[in-house]
Amino acid sequence: MAFRFTELRTRRALYTVIASLEPYQAVPTFFIPAVVLSRHPALLAEIAGHRVEIGIHGYVHNDYRTLSHSEQHKQTEKAISVFEEKQVSFQGFRNPYLGWTEESLQVFIQLGFTYDSNDAVLHNVIDLDQLSPLLRSGYEKSLELFQAIECNTYTLRPYFAGQLLRIPTSIPDDEMLFDRLRISATREIGRIWSSIMRHVYDLGGIYVLNLHPERAVLCKQSLVALLSYTRDRPLPIWVTSLRNVAQWWKERSQFRLNIIPQAPNRWQVEANCTPRATLLARHLVVEDQPTTPWYGVDVQVPSHRFSVHAEKCPCIGLSPQTSQELEDFLFEQGYPFVRCSEQDAHLYACYLDIPEGLGATRKEQVQRKSRLLQQIEELKAPLIYYGCWPNGYRAALSITGDIDSITIQDFFRRIIEV
Incomplete structure (x- = not known):
């Protein structure tokens, strides 16, 4: 049993994670059920005093998929009331068992959450x-329970669902490794986590690691190995909390790119953005401004106003009948676009004619957006766009943990509270 009758063991575990992140000027994000917070407010206030982010993990530790819309709303309101009563600020929500529904998203939006972290992205690091x-069989049941989706460039990026930012979380998490797969060797866990980080780095996404605090001490060296790996990459990896990711994605959503014709094969680029923006270019010449090699053929452009020479206009052409949904998608992904006729398609980096939109179901949306993003990322044509992360970072890493229980009393109360 990982818990004891007092808070001491859990306090040690929480500070193990906090201390591991200090050399990276970062803090973890912990999620906790409101009833557990209500029994241990001093401990949570103490770690929040170290700038640690605390998010809501339900009122009790139950599966929202078993609740009606009104029940989800009621329980989430009760959780908020406890957090407010204990004066613990919050921005995000992670469901127990990652058990979200479309009704959950509506509740989160209605109640003013900034983000959720429930979309489970599967990394194929286990040889089945x-x-x-x-x-x-046990592992595959976990994937079904978590409603796992395949890992690719699109699914590793946050995205807005209305006003709610959806930040993916990666699996397998520590519970799957320990309980489902019987993997407990520190070196092997560190290897698995670093392998996931390598893949996330290659795709330019975010790795949200869920490490339950009761295993934090046992996994300390695995966590150290993962964090050390982030310093070995040619481009930096942003180690940060989920609230910082949410703040950045909102900031980034205000960026604009204006590409103005100046002469044949010459355009002026005006980037309306904050100084943290990562502005990238490929297959073109930036005139009279320095550039820095970035990833692959892309270069980073520090200037926000410059001229370029290219064979085509470095943006995406959209047919007049292409849906507004696709325009919104390209905008969030950081790609400039213009509406144009099919006769002018050859003048642009690529031309999209997708009047039917991006799909009706979640599965269709994920598949179509994933294919489209891969198509654009693989373009061998002039293009200017905003990178996903600030200050030239190639990828991001957030260390998170679900504090399901703090003492053995909490652990057994879960049974009757649900």
Whole structure:
């Protein structure tokens, strides 16, 4: 049993995570059920005093998929009331078991949450053929429970659902490794986490690690190995909390790119953005301004006003009948676009004619957006766009943890509270 009758073991675990992140000038994001917070307000206030982010993990530790819309709303309101009563600020919500529904998103928006972190992105770092039938069955049941989606460039990026920012979380998490796969060796866990980070880095996304605090001491060296790996990459990785990710994505959503014709094969670029913006270019010449090699063929442009020479206009052409939904998608992804006729398609980096939109179901949306983003990322044509992360970072890493219980009493109360 990982818990004791007092808070001491959990306090040690929480500070283990906090201390591991201090050399990176970063803090973790912990999520906690409101009833657990209500029993341990002093401990949570103490760690919040170290700038640690605290998010809501339900009122009790139950699966929102078993609740009606009104029940979800009622329980979330009760959770908010507890946090406000204990004077613990919050911005985000993570559901127990990552068990969200479309009604959950409506509730989060109605109640003013900044973000949720429930979209489970699966990294294929486990060789299923090497598992026994029993372990494989248990692992696959976990994937079904978490409503896992495949890892790709699109699914590793945050996105807005109305006013709510959806930040993906990566699996397998520590519970799946320990309980489902029986992997407990520190070195192997560190290798798995670093392998996930390598893939996230290659795709330019965010790795949201969920490490339950009861395993933090046991996994300390694994966490140190992962964090050390972030310093070994050619481009920096942003180690930060989820609230900072949410703040950045909102800031980034205000950026604009104006591309103005000046002469044949010459355009003026005006980037309306904050100094933190990562402005990238490929397959063109930036005139009279320095550039820095970035990732692949892309270069980073520090100036926010400059001229470029290129064979085509470095933006995306959209047909008049292409849906507004696709325009909104390109805008959030940081790509400039203009509406134009099919006759002018050859003048642009690529031309999209997608009047049917990006799909009706979640599955269709993920598939179509993933394919479209891959198509644009692989363009071998002139393009200027905003990178996902601030200050030239290639990828992001957030260390998070669900504080489901603090003492053994909390652990057993979960059974009757649900």
